[in-house]
Amino acid sequence: MTQRLDTLLINALIHQEGQGPVPGKIGIADGKIALIGSHDQDMPPATEVIDCEGLWVLPGVIDPHVHFGFGNPETDFETESRNAALGGTTTVISFHRSADIRDSFDAARERAERQSCIDFAFHFGVTSRLHVETLSEISHRFGVNSYKLYMMYKGAAGLSKGFTEIDDGLLWGALLAAREIPGAILGVHCENVEVIPWLREPLRAAGRDDLAAWNEQSPDFLEAENVHRVCYFAGKTETAVNIVHLSSREALDEVRRHRRDGRRSPIYVETCPHYLFLDCNSPAGTYAKVNPPVRTADDIDAMWEGVCDGAITTIGSDHVPRKRATKDKDIWAASNGFPGTGMILPILLHEGYHKRQVPIDTLMRVASNTTARIYGLRGKGAITVGNDADLVIVDPDLEKTVDPGIMESHADYSPYEGMTFRGWPVRTLVRGRTVARDGAIEPSVKERPSGRYLRRL
Template identity: 75%
Template sequence: MNLDLVLANARILLPQRGLTPGQIGISQGRIAVIAEPGAQLAADETVDCQGLCVLPGVIDPHVHFGFGSPETDFETESRTAALGGTTSVLSFHRSRDIRESFQAAHDRALAQSCIDFGFHFGLTSHLHVETLKEISERFGVSSYKLYMMYKGAAGLAQGFTDIDDGLLFAALRETARIPGAILGVHCENVEVIPLLRDPLRAAGRDDLRAWNEQSPDFLEAENVHRVCYFASKTGAAVNIVHLSSGEALDEVRRHRRNRNAPPIHVETCPHYLFLTDESPAGTYAKVNPPVRGQADVDAMWEGVLDGSVTTIGSDHVPRKRSTKDKDIWAASNGFPGTGMILPILLHEGYHRRGVPLERLMEVASANSARHYNMPSKGGIEVGKDADLLVVDLDLEKTVDPATLESYADYSPYEGMTLKGWPVRTLVRGRTVALDGKITDEARSRPGGRYLRRL
């Protein structure tokens, strides 16, 4: 067998077997053989992993590339992803008419990204719903997102006029008609938020906890109920994206007990597994839904362990520090994080909470590959893409935005020391990051591929 690369002397995370001593042979970007430690494998190059772990590449199904520097985000943000072990992303694309805008976004990403990528469509109008089947088939996109937080006055401020429960129901109904499609929904009852926010602002509150108090957990849970209930009437598969609270997760569990319920997936984010509303990050940790209290952090980990949480997405938004250096009400929402998924899962999940590596990589990789129609991704198996991470579980590094390659020049995790980092990131058998740096080849020839999923 003609192999391009062998990863030797490794402990490989294999399905149903856990960490297993062995070696991986790669040919033409795919895993060609998984062999015992002593097997003789001839290859153009052999890398001695020195007993370190080899894990599947992280799939981040929730990034907003283009919200920092629209012309260059896929270059910078794919690099920050690769440094942290993310080898595939799904980014959100929205415009007035996706039929007219998508190809340019696709071509820009293809020219810039050093990791593989796909898109979700942001649904903000009835035109999007009416053309959903057409754009899905034409561009190979099987997943969408509807923003409940942009209803009414909040939507008008963003230029959205169609977002209401009618659009939600119409989008669910149309999603159900497309085989393999899934609708993600941002769940917050934005109509109640001003009633709670205005007294906080009048009282002079300017702290991260105030951001949580103006959009509390029950406003998320109420919207989760609405989405799940409408989904049961249409038969559409749904994904509750960036779920942040125990009460909202319990609402999902309640609806799942209905034997007629469609698939209800739950995505949480690394920040909901790690940060609280007492974080010293302050406005750098401002996000929608808000980071919450320690009880909700613990509830998210419980959901990871019992399977209620199915995927992890970063909700990565790469804006500058200057957009955050304001009071809590004026600071921008969201923050960078795609390259932090694996370090946070290893530090907080594996080391501090004893969560098995197998479970962490299910929610960080395998489940996203399954839900979002990426059969060549998500695990270490013969025939799959060689998206692989050589990981030092004991490596401790302090988060420094200056080394992360993102357009964003800050991180809500900056100054924190985390245990467990990748030292080599391979995308389809090609090393794109090594020892905390992007390779020269990945800089000059990015090489990321578009993931057509329908």
């Protein structure tokens, strides 16, 4: 039995996986959950006592899809990890992409270790034959076993980003290479980019300049067609795949169809907070321009059905922290993506819990529990004795209006700005350390951030 606690949470409603809310206390020692007890249980003395009267304690959100580095590569892990923590995110998995990962990874990891106030891991971007050939080496050396391949960057679309080797052959090669790596998951961006120009050009020529046109130039069936190809090939190679940022009913139906063969390799599905909340008629306009596009109200319903029935595995934000100036253009010229990591929990609570009566247990399954499990994040993703004390204390009825001015991100805008959400974190703890409190990052954390790199292999 622990003799002394660093922190004791009392009067909390604790959400443990599969149990619903249970009133009680949580004792933290050495960054880990040391004890969980009922209200009347005696606990060892603690240096700090946090009274959680009227509040919930949830496992910290794990955001498996952030693009830290797309804003300011020099400082993104500082600003964006703060933005994440303000929203109750305690672990992120960001993307590392370079021509030769063997030469670039250590520096990226070391910079993130200096800057991040939350824990973090990486996926590798697979964009060339060299990446496929060196996949085993870089995976074992750097402790990474998840990857992303961008069907979006085939052909001409890839050329504009400097990629010349992305095609179905590279997908096949990556599936074969990933299969040999323990616990590996190949994530794939699914949009048929070869067909997009045939739909885009007439819309442009007609003078369209609205968010709905962005959906029409890459409609749901172009996503579903790529989803089919990935699931079909992955079934042949027996590789676990992840359809990242899945956005439409049509594409989710395609996954369900492939899963009917119960013996096949796993197909995971990630959706994003924006596909659960924003539709293509949103007043956010170009601020909500993203690939794949935000869709229709029916697609939003389909994403919630998938969260509730388990078809959707995880929620990732696809956070891209660029400046407003890159968005203040017409729909064709505006940059893709937007910030979102700090908004996962508020959107799940507001739209999921309050509006659609989705149980917290269901929300945390996709926002934390399963994410930790499939990505091999040991000690994360659940409130249980022995796990890291990554906790978010939530006021379920707190209402706040999104103001990008106080969100810490390099991005100076949000597609949600001016919108009011009900249900916000009031405190975020990473391995027992309070990182964010009442909408602000702790000054001591700004001075001395202590996020850790999570090796997964």
